Amino acid sequence: MSNAAAEKIILGKTLAIDADGNLVNMADWNEEIAGELAKEEGIAELNGQHWQVINFMRKVYSETGDSSSIRKLTKESGVDTKTLYALFPKGPAKKAARIAGLPKPKGCI
Amino acid sequence: MKDLVILGAGTAGTMMLNKLYKLLDKNEWKITIVDNEKNHYYQPGFLFIPFGVYTKKDVVKPKKQFFPGEHEMIESEIFKVLPEFNKVHLNNGIILDYDILIIATGSRTAPEETEGLKDKLWYKDIFDFYTLEGALALAEKFKKWNGGKLVVNITEMPIKCPVAPLEFAFLADAFFEDKRIREKVQITYVTPLAEAFTKHKCSEVLGHFLDDKGIELEAEFNIARIDNENKKLISWDEREIDFDLLVTVPVNKGADYIEASGLGDELNFVPTDKHTLQSLQHKNIFVIGDASNIPASKAGSVAHFASEILTENILSYINAMPLAAKFDGHANCFIESGHGRAFLIDFNYDVEPLPGKFPLAHLGPFSLLKESRTNHIGKLMFKWTYWNLLLKGKELPVGSAMSLDGKILDNQQIKEQFITDTQQIQKLSGGI
Numbered sequence A: 001m002s003n004a005a006a007e008k009i010i011l012g013k014t015l016a017i018d019a020d021g022n023l024v025n026m027a028d029w030n031e032e033i034a035g036e037l038a039k040e041e042g043i044a045e046l047n048g049q050h051w052q053v054i055n056f057m058r059k060v061y062s063e064t065g066d067s068s069s070i071r072k073l074t075k076e077s078g079v080d081t082k083t084l085y086a087l088f089p090k091g092p093a094k095k096a097a098r099i100a101g102l103p104k105p106k107g108c109i
Numbered sequence B: 001m002k003d004l005v006i007l008g009a010g011t012a013g014t015m016m017l018n019k020l021y022k023l024l025d026k027n028e029w030k031i032t033i034v035d036n037e038k039n040h041y042y043q044p045g046f047l048f049i050p051f052g053v054y055t056k057k058d059v060v061k062p063k064k065q066f067f068p069g070e071h072e073m074i075e076s077e078i079f080k081v082l083p084e085f086n087k088v089h090l091n092n093g094i095i096l097d098y099d100i101l102i103i104a105t106g107s108r109t110a111p112e113e114t115e116g117l118k119d120k121l122w123y124k125d126i127f128d129f130y131t132l133e134g135a136l137a138l139a140e141k142f143k144k145w146n147g148g149k150l151v152v153n154i155t156e157m158p159i160k161c162p163v164a165p166l167e168f169a170f171l172a173d174a175f176f177e178d179k180r181i182r183e184k185v186q187i188t189y190v191t192p193l194a195e196a197f198t199k200h201k202c203s204e205v206l207g208h209f210l211d212d213k214g215i216e217l218e219a220e221f222n223i224a225r226i227d228n229e230n231k232k233l234i235s236w237d238e239r240e241i242d243f244d245l246l247v248t249v250p251v252n253k254g255a256d257y258i259e260a261s262g263l264g265d266e267l268n269f270v271p272t273d274k275h276t277l278q279s280l281q282h283k284n285i286f287v288i289g290d291a292s293n294i295p296a297s298k299a300g301s302v303a304h305f306a307s308e309i310l311t312e313n314i315l316s317y318i319n320a321m322p323l324a325a326k327f328d329g330h331a332n333c334f335i336e337s338g339h340g341r342a343f344l345i346d347f348n349y350d351v352e353p354l355p356g357k358f359p360l361a362h363l364g365p366f367s368l369l370k371e372s373r374t375n376h377i378g379k380l381m382f383k384w385t386y387w388n389l390l391l392k393g394k395e396l397p398v399g400s401a402m403s404l405d406g407k408i409l410d411n412q413q414i415k416e417q418f419i420t421d422t423q424q425i426q427k428l429s430g431g432i
């Protein structure tokens, strides 16, 4: 779990965020907050396929403690690569992790 | 007699062999090392080959030269590990039993993963420099190339030595300047990341170097395919980038046997405890170097720092003691910036790269996070250090835990120092 770097008010709640702007506490997350985070990422509304990816990421995180890489998403989420980039433009793994209330995937070192 | 088996005799495997050979009781432990290559490649040297600074003989030496005593290696491809039975099957038919297994088979480039990469233009107008063949082919190409659109690209993260592609772009800028054709060469740096450096701190302090050198940045570009007919990179979101010459770092993956053995993640890297370096699945398997999935840079310097920790933990494991030594993710990388200058960055899991001086006995001090000639000399000296000290598991003039001595923590100071420095640099110049 990453360290808190700042606070942010979403839907009237004050939430701790890390240096990448991702939520620090998984418990702070809910579906409404996901909707707000999605808007910040330029996604007006989350549809069923978005949720398929978000739920997949949360499941993997609860099992492994890691946010999925793009490769894990393309291999295992059930959504193909082309669609992933259409759903979460430019950075599917990074954006989906943020919307799912998880830390940034660690592939970027 | 007990068996300790090391898979891979590259940077990390060779260091572990040298360290454990000295420490384990020879009447109790037999150490076996396996690799399918006779020769050791000094991979950091591949960066300099396209620019004619190093040739093949600088970067290749027989592996045997770096083994302790008369220690032999089994030369074979590894086929599969059977962790439930503590056995390794080799392609040559040999089956090895182990009490302790060290996985050190690194990471390889996999151009076949990207549509259109290893196709008609491969080693004609598309090159990699992460393999010796690629670097040598590119050196030949550069001798004849008269300019055009040069695209330097990372296909997907993670890659080993994540700063090497950027160094390549900096060196290319200087190289074409020296050749007096820089104005005919358009350099574009294309990365899946949101900024040029993988560490945000570096982008903050060093990001303007791209502008200064006239290198264009295309960020968040994820290649879907390469159009060989029209010479274009095409991203998953249908953006296109034209190239005349493409220098790419293909997808990096762990060895195939890792997948066959059920030991890897989606890129065949082995899930590993980032502090103890023990496999998360099997207590008698340890992982070091590029083969693991720890969130540290895949770099020789990291493997070096990790080797000290792993040695201690293997001894603890043998003595049924808790694995008390903890790796902090320490990385220490020189970044070539062209014209005989370089930066040095130093960071770990928790501390971002900081500017300052790196206190190094005899050689330093090296300037952290800023360009200097001493740093460049340091980078070139790394070759000597690598062949003569590092591989043999000898003490380097740097310890494994990162030290905050000599680092500047104040931001205002960083900026001022940086500005004076850049002004100085503009006045100075020298060849590679």
Ligand SMILES: Cc1cc2nc3c(=O)[nH]c(=O)nc-3n(C[C@H](O)[C@H](O)[C@H](O)COP(=O)(O)OP(=O)(O)OC[C@H]3O[C@@H](n4cnc5c(N)ncnc54)[C@H](O)[C@@H]3O)c2cc1C
Binding pocket: B007, B008, B009, B010, B011, B012, B013, B034, B035, B036, B037, B042, B043, B044, B045, B046, B047, B076, B077, B078, B079, B104, B105, B106, B107, B129, B130, B131, B160, B161, B164, B255, B256, B257, B288, B289, B290, B291, B298, B299, B300, B301, B302, B303, B333, B334
């Ligand atoms: C262009 C470039 C520049 C770099 N620059 C730097 C730098 O400046 N500083 C730095 O610190 N690091 C740098 N690195 C990274 C550094 O080279 C690696 O991180 C380091 O070599 C990792 O060591 P390793 O032992 O994990 O893997 P390797 O040294 O790659 O060794 C892996 C070994 O496993 C063997 N192997 C793999 N699969 C099998 C199999 N199936 N059967 C049998 N044997 C197998 C291989 O033959 C190889 O000998 C650079 C790398 C590149 C490519």
